[in-house]
Amino acid sequence: MSNSENGITGSLEDYLETIYRILGRSSVARVRDIAEEMKVSPASVTPAMKRLAEKKLIKYSKRNYIEFTEKGLFIARRTMTRHNLLSRFLTEILGINKEQAETDACSMEHFLSENSMERLAAFFEFLAACPDLQFLIDNGFSKCLEGETEQLSRCRWSICPLMNHDPDDNDKGLELIRLIDIDPGSSRIIARINADKQVRKQLIDSGFIQGANIILSRPGSNDLPCIVKLDGYDQELPLEIAECVLVHPEGEGKHEYEK
């Protein structure tokens, strides 16, 4: 699927990254080690090494150990840096488990633009320099994830005093409305999904995410599902599921993101 920013494929970047990792812990990188670490057959590694050598990213001759060229070393290091940053984003900010994060990071690393990479790095620097933000993520978001079915509002309340805020200031922010309670035909911004894991997943997969603009085309009843319009599409939604969708009061909730 399309090339990475280096002009080489994601697969070749992974080979370079793997060689880098291996050379970081032992003195030589052998075909066998690479195959093992990448979970491919050794017969796949040889032609990959040939492709890399052709592109002048490694020095490779039959049955010899592998050495980086300067350019190859650069790409290898760059790929691993991206991997590490993405992995940290997934674990430290989103709270994903290490193993999952590694897999996800290693898939995504190849396609991040220079710009996004730089900004992600800057975000971590900002986080390290700004204890408030770190605090909010550690004590707000992470805790809120622990009891995943709990209401987000509880989270919110538990943070406010720590932040020296007057809860009353934010009171109106809490006034979320159920999607099913808005006027038919009117359009709102989704604020939150308030459901157990399964229903929540179902709604999110269907595009019911925070910030999305939603129109209630037909309010439902017990037998009749609601009809809502999302991204130009009408979707049917059983009443008891629609009840879980909370929206901002009219005119609030930031701008709609553009699709």
Next chain:
Amino acid sequence: MSNSENGITGSLEDYLETIYRILGRSSVARVRDIAEEMKVSPASVTPAMKRLAEKKLIKYSKRNYIEFTEKGLFIARRTMTRHNLLSRFLTEILGINKEQAETDACSMEHFLSENSMERLAAFFEFLAACPDLQFLIDNGFSKCLEGETEQLSRCRWSICPLMNHDPDDNDKGLELIRLIDIDPGSSRIIARINADKQVRKQLIDSGFIQGANIILSRPGSNDLPCIVKLDGYDQELPLEIAECVLVHPEGEGKHEYEK
């Protein structure tokens, strides 16, 4: 490069996503529209439609308009939701420009795990519910990015009063040390890169990112570059570049992330 979570390739997901987008704004999706929107030749679309039809994701017969099956619609929607979420993360949190964010999001969307997806969605809900966090990102990180060469510490100082914090509380957090000033042989955590855009990019590509563990193997001099160890690799670093790397004081700066 490996399959997405649906068991179909990223390319096919993109075709579904594109059809979804087109059907969201017009009544039929034609080969020509798909080709145009995806910037591929129409001759590439036909076989892609055949592959999708084979997998029972669309109903397709020669020269006829394309319809989703239930499963196809689901994957299309799911892909677009991922796309939107990632795009929003890149624009709203990292401050990437819209166009770049779209490209990046559309590359990464195919590989995000269910788990990460759910967490990213939850993060936005948290953000919407927690004005403090939103405030810190909008007024802290984004502003700090505007003047990219400015010291992060300035940013930080400008936030503290707004957050009702006593700046003195955080004073020690500011005491960062230049890498070149630490004892040779000792190991520290990188806190920040303090350099212009070009040098910064060079350092970040080389793995000098916040949170990385670094060992100063040899302090340099004006002619002799420093040698530092990162990820098991020795790297040479000209003194004037090494000067830009700031580390936490001994024992501080969180745990090293594991590679």
Next chain:
DNA sequence: TTCTTTTGTTAGATTGCTCTAACAGAAATA
């Protein structure tokens, strides 16, 4: 030295995705 095991390469096949060029069908226009 000779045999065995480990390691790496090659041959040959398959899948996915894309392209250009040539062609076929449908719709619009004269």
Next chain:
DNA sequence: TATTTCTGTTAGAGCAATCTAACAAAAGAA
């Protein structure tokens, strides 16, 4: 109706990536 334009398909090719099976070379053990 006849012609032109637009649209979609097919044929044929190329590249990247992976596999299994067979083979070859190198290293280690007897």
